[in-house]
Amino acid sequence: MPWRLARFALSKAYPEPRMFTRHEALRKTYDAVIVGGGGHGLAAAYYLAHDHGMRNICVLEKGYIGGGNTARNTTIIRSNYITVEGVRFYDAAIRLWRDLSQELRLNLFYATRGHFTLAHSDAALRTMRQRAEINKHCQVDSEVVGPDEIQRAIPGIDLSCDGHAPIVGALYHAPGAIARHDAVAWGYGRAADRLGVEIHQQTEVLGIETAHGEVTGVRTSRGSIATGKVLCAVAGSTPRVLNMVGIASPIVVHPLQAMVTEPMKPWLDPIVVSSGLHVYVSQSARGELVLGAALDPYELHQTRSTLEFAEGLASRMLDLFPFLSEVGVVRQWAGMADMTPDFAPIMGKTPIRGFYLDGGWGTWGFKATPICGKTMAHTLAHDHPHPLITGFGLDRFRDYALTGERGAAAIGH
Template identity: 55%
Template sequence: MSRNGQRTPRYSAWSLVRHGLGAGGEWGRAFRHHTPRQAYDVVIIGGGVHGLATAHYLAENHGITNIAVLEKSYIGSGGSGRNTAILRSNYLTPEGVRFYDRSVKLYEHLAADLNFNVMFSQRGHMTLAHNDSSLRTMHWRAEVNKLQGVDSSVIDPGEIKKLVPYMDVSASTRYPILGALYHPPGGIIRHDAVVWGYARSADAHGVHIHQKTEVVGIDVTSNRVTGVRTADGRRISAPVVVNCTAGWSTLISDMVGVDMPVQTFPLQAAVTEPVKPFLDTVVVSGTLHTYVSQTDRGELVFGASVDPFASYSTRGSLDFVEGLAGHVLELMPALSKMRLLRQWAGLCDMTPDYSPIMGLTPVEGFFVDVGWGTYGFKAGPVSGEAMAACIAHGKPPEIIAAFGLDRFEEGRLVGEKGAAAVGH
């Protein structure tokens, strides 16, 4: 039973064993199929972690349940299923640190809140410094983090070697490691579990989740949203429409005449064959534009910065693999014999200051939760919680007040490039 009295499925340990052995019958559906209603109180465009979390917290915290989540593909098919599932809160600005720290705290209790194992492993997050400039930035970030109550500190090469024995910390390398920003609360999570956990909970509250339902238009009358139109010819009335898309955020906002200072870039990643666990910490190098972590299955997950050109392509490239392999081997030469299994790409909406755009817009009833760059999955819970409060009360809560669209016109940028350019 969830906190508002809605029933969610629960399984005993014995019933899980029986299902695993094929003797427990059919598993119950995580969420139901509904015929779309003609009207909802809130329509959320985008069935990723942000859209589903917003629906969950609207129902859980504010009692608003007449909600439709519209996803043009299947839930989690966009950025929520194409990221590398790294969580952290060691950002650069006070606004960013407070915001992402709240998200980490929500993630820490998410499995219990949703009654769904999201497999959050707080194994620590390490950002390497290869030159004096990078080391100064790490000290800067550490002090900002500490002032906000976040556990971060700069460690030396000896401490790095203890945490990651396979790391080459010698002075003879091409990119010597001078130190690192170490953030113990950081870690990795199962992104598909987070998506399904929020979907399951939202459905239990009465939210309608509509997959394969593409929005092709948003109706506006007298500068106020009145509903949406879908590719199958439906018109769904709603006084509130929320843009929770990634990759397509500007296209959705254009439907109501709201311009977004966003460019879309592919972000590539790759995964190796599984091996015995040896890498407990997430390792990031901004200088080498790479990061690596190991999953609970033993695979190494690699990534880099966004591609240098705007595109909607989600295909991997040979150039990315070659560059990535070379940089990873600079850090850990012992990985040279490992085989790469697959690669993929996701779409990242980058803003000029590397911070998101959240809250109200000039069109009444049209809300946005977009511009997440390479760091949107980290912010799923806090974004859903904050956007739900913004919709319910008609004004942004303090935790997202700095991320409003009007900051670009007024010159109140929240510059996160120093902590989010590689951003993992």
């Protein structure tokens, strides 16, 4: 250990402050209550305090900060979607991501890597061209590239995929990036805490009180709270919370599994996604390969992982990178993906006045964390949807005005 680091650690003059203030009791009343202490909930709390001056806010988390889907994703950040609404929304997220470490004063390990979405057929390549044109229309950097360019950027890839699904091209998205998921939750949580927001871990929401069609309070495992505004940001637990206020939604929950290998020397700079093989991979700052695949095909409110997933994903990865056959898998995990029929989120107001929803994120919630927090904070503060989320309202399912992102979110990434 360097002497200057040891001197800092042993000195009583420079005690390291806690990341979050510990609050022994809930207040009786809050101006806003955020249910869910993941990235989205903490980001919304931070922007409510920072952008709108609301300080009498609490975040309720039944477990620990960032322990839900924030801790169970694969940290890919991109904006190469297929609808104008999606592209503009996620591009706004990337613009926030770039300066977020400085704003939160915490290293989030944000790294721009470039993002390849591989095409294994002429039909898939046509979809890539369509996405590239929509991206360019929105001033987002995406282009279709051929096998030679893919091989130069990723020397170890087998373009033939062992003869199973030869690669015929790819959509290359230069702004594609990764970040450290737990640092994002801690950074937003610490920043919100320093602005006066109360964060209550190990506090489960048992019910949401309403009267005459509007929110009046929240019942928790540590007592009741009076409030006129509640934001639900609980990912895979969204249907359960919506049941508390009698709101029906089209959300279904599927497990989304992932796994990570032992560390290796850096060799994979870009993020690689194959919608044909249903796999994606990136290499972390510590050298591990972070691997994921499609949703499990069954609806299940659990976070168990399976041997079948690990075997199937390993087999498809070896089609792309056969030299990885001796690399060991260190661990695997699963999250609960709250999916909507059109593969786009549900954001904004609901039929219950004062009850706001941030859900239906499925497999793409992490990348939206900053802009989701910012737009939902605006929506709560003004009781009116932010312009960027008007295409994501719950009422689109009633009006048959869907925002179809399935073509750009065909696998879990």
